Amino acid sequence: MTTARRIRTTTRRPATSARSLDELLGDFGTRMPRTPPPAPHPPADRLFPYRVSPRGRHRTGHGWAPTLPPLPRYLMTSEQTPVLWPLIAGDGLPPTGAPMGYNVLSGGGFYCDPMGWVLDDAIPVTNPNVFIFGKPGRGKSALVKAFLLRMIRFGHRSLVLGDVKDEYEDICLALDVTPYRIGPGLPGRINPLDVGPLAVDWEAQDRAELHRRIQVVTSRWLTLVRGLVGSQGVPFTPTEERVIHQVLQDLTGWTRAQTRLRDVTVPLVWAALDEPTDDLVRGCRYDSRHHFYDSTRPLRDALGALCEGSLKGMFDTESTYRPNWRAPIQSLSLRALREQGNEAALAIALMCLSSWGQGARELAAPGDRRIVLRDEAWMQTRLGTEAVKTLDANLRLSRTDGDIQLVTYHKPSDPLSAGDEGSQAVQIAKDLLNLADIRILMGQDAKVADELGGLLGLTPMQQQIVTGWAMQEKGRALWMVGDQRYKVQTLLTPLEQQLTYTNEAIAAAP
Ligand SMILES: Nc1ncnc2c1ncn2[C@@H]1O[C@H](COP(=O)(O)OP(=O)(O)O)[C@@H](O)[C@H]1O
Ligand SMILES: [Mg+2]
Structure with missing residues (x-):
């Protein structure tokens, strides 16, 4: 009761006699501190400063909805999703190249x-x-x-x-380049056992670099010989590999520590197997020359086949082709061989070119992309x-x-x-x-x-x-x-x- 009366008294107090605290303080030249006006932007440390109800803001023009629409649900795999949303195209690639x-x-x-x-x-x-x-x-x-x-x-x-x-002839000619043709009866030669650019400045290299280079070259040659021999149905086991490895090192002069590498060709390898030196026979742990002949017969025959037949005169001498690395395109044409209709020969020719190409690109001038x-x-x-x-x-x-x-x-x-x-x-x-x-x-x-x-x-x-x-x-x-x-x-x-x-x-x- 007392509280109620007191409230009534307060409310009855005439408004004119009341001075606000601010006015009172104003007499002394000061005023009550004010709350600062709200910041124009939400504080940067809060990502979502206001909570908005799912129905939107209850204000004109703010998209408020009295009831929520039913949420559609679909059950599908990520593979089927693009059928309904086909324009989700994934990450693009930059427009370069x-x-x-x-x-x-x-x-x-x-x-x-x-x-x-x-x-x-x-x-x-x-x-x-x-x-x-x-x-x-x-x-x-x-x-x-x-x-x-x-x-x-x-x-x-x-x-x-x-x-x-x-079929690359047209674009070669358009770029002012003549394709290089190899084939039966044509003068062009490619030696798949070319040393390639690693032979450049051979004398100037130190022993470790020479060792690295000879490893690189011999492993490419061995891979090719394995492919050539294997594609004729002759197995190429570690024994054959050892023999060929030894022959290649002898032929290049690496085993005799020559300062220049000698060029190797398939007929030279074949001849080295046909007339083995005593060092080769002993080095590959054969009892006798006879034992060597018996064991390497399929290998010799497989290599011999490359020096005769359809491929004769294409891959069996030193390369006559010197690529012009400054030209926009260089093309090695095998059309003449294709016209003979021997698919196996064509495939072997492709293998030789592939290996030669690997060797030819072993070193490249800076910027030669x-x-x-x-x-x-x-x-x-x-x-x-x-x-x-x-x-x-x-x-x-x-x-x-x-x-x-x-x-x-x-x-x-x-x-x-x-x-x-x-x-x-x-x-x-x-x-x-x-x-x-x-x-x-x-x-x-x-x-x-x-x-x-x-x-x-x-x-x-x-x-x-x-x-x-x-x-x-x-x-x-x-x-x-x-x-x-x-x-x-x-x-x-x-x-x-x-x-x-x-x-x-x-x-x-x-
Ligand atoms: N994107 C393309 N637009 C128009 N013609 C094309 C297109 N791609 C290829 N061709 C044409 O189709 C033919 C066969 O193409 P090709 O590249 O030789 O086929 P593949 O090498 O797959 O056998 C050519 O005559 C070529 O001009
Ligand atoms: Mg094609």
Whole structure:
């Protein structure tokens, strides 16, 4: 009761007689402290300074809703999600390097820059090698040619190791370069056992460097001889390897500590086996010359076959070819050999060129950036396990920084045809596929879908892109850049269409 009365008294007090505290203090020249005005922006240390209810702010123009809409729920896999939200295109690649066409999902331009991708930590690519797969006629070579041409302005020159159909002739001529032809009856020679640029300034090197260089060169030679011998069905065991290693070191003069390396050729190796020195027989632990002959007969016969027959005069003497590394493109044409129709000889020739190319790029002038192309590599790998191993080693040991290795195949399983399922060959072939972080999958037949899944890890939807969408138009491909996938249409300029035209034979047919 007292409290109520007191309140009433207070409220009854006339308003005029009351002076506020502020007014009272004003008489003394001061005033009550004021609360500071609110900061115009939310404090930087709080991400969400205001709580907004799920129905929005209850203010005009602030999107307030009296009731919440029902939340739709969908249950699906991440593979099905893009069907409902097809424009979620994933991370794009930076617009650097050769413009190739457009990314079909985003509609943006698509650029290919293998070196730039390796240098960019955000892109999961650790080597600039590119494998291109596709059914014949889908546009593999056209894509390669467009890439070679478009990379010229970024300082990349090209080296074509084995142009089987002379289809790089047009772009060579357009760039004022004459392709170098080798084949039966032609004067050009390539020695796959060339020492290559490592022979340059040999005398000026110290012993450790010489040792390193001879290791590099001999291991390439051994890989090639293993491939050549193995592709003729002759086993190449550690015993054969020891003999060939010894012969190669004797022939170069390395064992006699010569100051200059002598050139080695396949006929010289063959002759050294045919007329073995006592040192060789003893050095390889054979009881007698007779024992040596008996044990190395298949090896000698396999090497002898390379000096005769279709390949005679192509790979058996010193190289007459001196690449012009300053020219925008260098191409080695094998068309003359192809016209003979001997596929095995062609495959062996490709193997020789591949190995020679590895050696030729062992050292490069600073700034010499090159695209090294092995078109139709599937021919080589069909020769057998040893041929697959040779290609694998050529790619793996290609050590010039700045070189981009391009390889074209038909199907991912091409190298697998070299051996039985589950064999060592299959494992090697699978490893070969993993050598490139960039893989371009052009159109394939539906029956290849399973191997796209098994060998390259494509999901059913990605397989469908390769066997369906990519088959509908030339130049369409699924690009695998590290673990990222891009659906890309390559575009050719009218001039490029002319330079890449490969259907003359079909068009001329009645
Ligand atoms: N993106 C493209 N646009 C238009 N024509 C193309 C495209 N890609 C390839 N072609 C044409 O298709 C034909 C076959 O291409 P090619 O590259 O030789 O196939 P592959 O090397 O896969 O057998 C060539 O005449 C080429 O000009
Ligand atoms: Mg082709």
